Amino acid sequence: MSLSPDEVKSIAFLARLSIQEENIEQYSQDLSNIFGLVEQMNAANVDQIEPMAHPQDAMQRLRDDVVTEENQREKLMSNAPLTEAGLFLVPKVLD
Amino acid sequence: MITKSLTELSTSLKAGDFSSVELTQFYLDRIAKYDGELNSFITVTEEQALAGAKAADEQIAAGTAGALTGIPMAHKDLFCTDGVRTSCASKMLGNFIAPYNATVVEKLNAAGMPMLGKTNMDEFAMGSSNENSYYGAVKNPWDLERVPGGSSGGSAVAVAARLAPVATGTDTGGSIRQPASLTGITGIKPTYGRVSRFGMIAYASSLDQGGIFGTSASDCAMVLETMSGFDPKDSTSVERDVPNMSASLNDSIKGLKIGLPKEFFGEGLDSSVAEVVNDAIEEYKKLGAEIVEISLPNTHLAIPSYYVIAPAEASSNLSRFDGVRYGYRCEAPVDLTDMYMRSRGEGFGTEVKRRIMTGTYALSAGYYDAYYLKAQKIRRLISDDFKKAFEKVDVIMGPVAPETAFKLGEKTDDPISMYLADIYTLSLNLAGLTGMSVPAGFSKNNKMPVGLQIIGNYFEEAKLLNVAHQYQQVTDWHKQAPSAYTGGE
Incomplete structure (x- = not known):
């Protein structure tokens, strides 16, 4: 299995990762090798096997729909790169 | 001081032989003296440590102290610590001050326990050598040219060089057991769901589990029984009572059935590692254990399925780092997409990007069944292998890693060779079982430490610690420390 440089570029875009042009070839080789390793899964016949998502096959626990967090807006926002008037600032989205 | 067990430290603190402030300062001084070259800490929290020690001394004076009160420790830098930088060894979180405590930290x-600082690790816990840290590689105290293992390499080295009595770690594919093995200390990865993941920065949520490093099984038992337990804030935490793990340490292991999986002793295992592991098993025979040959026939599928499941979950978990609410943001973004792409491209290191892209591809439209779903099915095969084995045996033993600590830079250009080093540890995480590494000797080739892996059934941490403790009563491998950092003290 091999992933071409163009495929790597499209995966990087899906993952929203900028990759330097000069590194694309290396990622293409690395990802091809990783999926080469992953292909060893094909040797296993798992048609009749149930997938396992949780080691104890536990169900997702639900809690009551009530507010339990205290409001600490300023503390939480102090980690943001850019804020104004209690809002997160991002580059213009709409013209 | 550095040869005392936690129980001895606790007794001395309560007897007034020394205060927690003195003990904590002693370790801070050791960190200042030795960590320059070891690089096991990303952040040393001297102020918090001494404040915590002072509060502990007041509790001791008031007679309200518990078994661990006043004993300093360190946290892997992926546990959120309120008001303290929590970087996950990434440029992405270089300025992140956690706004709350992880449940483990809270407990x-x-x-x-005063916190000495936050330890170095592979970025976002992705790696097996601790070379993937934005803050520089950690060095193995037994040989500075060698890696300490990863991803919890900083915590392992802090304990191995006696810069902290105990330290937390996390284990997604071997990240506690492998560095414990490579640095000659004791480390335990609990059953999935035993220790809360709340406030542990997520890598692969269905595999991640917090645990502890110490110099002995009895030290690990004291801390693990304190940090374990159901947590409503972690939706995968398991509602189950935590036993007193220290109470059963001295139980006899006469008649213990030890399973040896033939797949763990085959091709690829370094002969000097095999020799140490076999010697340890001989020691168990002398203690009255019975050896049973077993098979875990799907072991060879652990690496391929792990390298689908873990990257897939990572690509989803790490999508939260968008340069908006916290973390790194690139300079002068021209639009939103540019901001996402460059913030993430510049903020994450190479291995993290590799795994995000692997996961993104595996989860992309049309590939789900071929990769993630198939890997989840193989996960059950691997888990069923262990279930069958545990019908016949009490614990399973084998090597932790196929070789001892390798040289810095030896595998950095070849990610696959690094992945293959996790062959004996990954399958446990896929099954969700508990496992530990116990120092069992040194390779005759390069004098580097070798760990014995002990694998237990679900929620049998107390049994593992008991089995390890009995071995540590008749051997002294766990008491050996790198002399460059412990000579004359």
Whole structure:
């Protein structure tokens, strides 16, 4: 299995990762090798096997729909790169 | 001081032989003296440590102290610590001040353990050598040219060089057991769901589990029983009572059935590692254990399925780092997409990007069944292998890693060779079982430490610690420390 440089570029875009042009070839080789390793899964016949998502096959626990967090807006926002008037600032989205 | 067990430290603190402030300062001084070349800490929290120690001394004076009160420790830098930088060894979180405590941090704070600092690791816990840290590689105290293992390499080295009595770690594919093995200390990865993941920065949520490093099984038992337990804030935490793990350490292991999986002793295992592991098993025979040959026939599928499941979950978990609410943001973004792409491209290191892209591809439209779903099915095959084995045996033993600590830079250009080093540890995480590494000797080739892996059934941490403790009563491998950092003290 091999992933071409163009495929790597499209995966990087899906993952929203900028990759330097000069590194694309290396990622293409690395990802091809990783999926080469992953292909060893094909040797296993798992048609009749149930997938396992949780080691104890536990169900997702639900809690009551009530507010339990205290409001600490300023503390939480102090980690943001850019804020104004209690809002997160991002580059213009709409013209 | 550095040869005392936690129980001895606790007794001395309560007897007034020394205060927690003195003990904590002693370790801070050791960190200042030795960590320059080891690089096991990303952040040393001297102020918090001494404040915690002072509070512990007041509790001791008031007679309200518990078993761990006043004993300093360190946290892997992926546990959120309120008001303290929590970087996950990434440029992405270089300025991130955690706004709350992880449950594990909360529990050990409540037990009165002063925090010495936050330890180095592979970025976002992705790696097996601790070379993937934005803050520089960690060095193995037994040989500075060698890696300490990863991803919890900083915590392992802090304990191995006696810069902290105990330290937390996390294990997604071997990240506690492998560095414990490579640095000659004791480390335990609990059953999935035993220790809360709340406030542990997520890598692969269905595999991640917090645990502890110490110099002995009895030290690990004291801390693990304190940090374990159901947590409503972690939706995968398991509602189950935590036993007193220290109470059963001295139980006899006569008649213990030890399973040896033939797949763990085949091709690829370094002969000097095999020799140490076999010697340890001989020691168990002398203690009255019975050896049973077993098979875990799907072991060879662990690496391929792990390298689908873990990257897939990572690509989803790490999508939260968008340069908006916290973390790194690139300079002068021209639009939103540019901001996402460059913030993430510049903020994450190479291995993290590799795994995000692997996961993104595996989860992309049309590939789900071929990769993630198939890997989840193989996960059950691997888990069923262990279930069958545990019908016949009490614990399973084998090597932790196929070789001892390798040289810095030896595998950095070849990610696959690094992945293959996790062959004996990954399958446990896929099954969700508990496992530990116990120092069992040194390779005759390069004098580097070798760990014995002990694998237990679900929620049998107390049994593992008992089995390890009995071995440590008749051997002294766990007491050996790198002399460059412990000579004359």
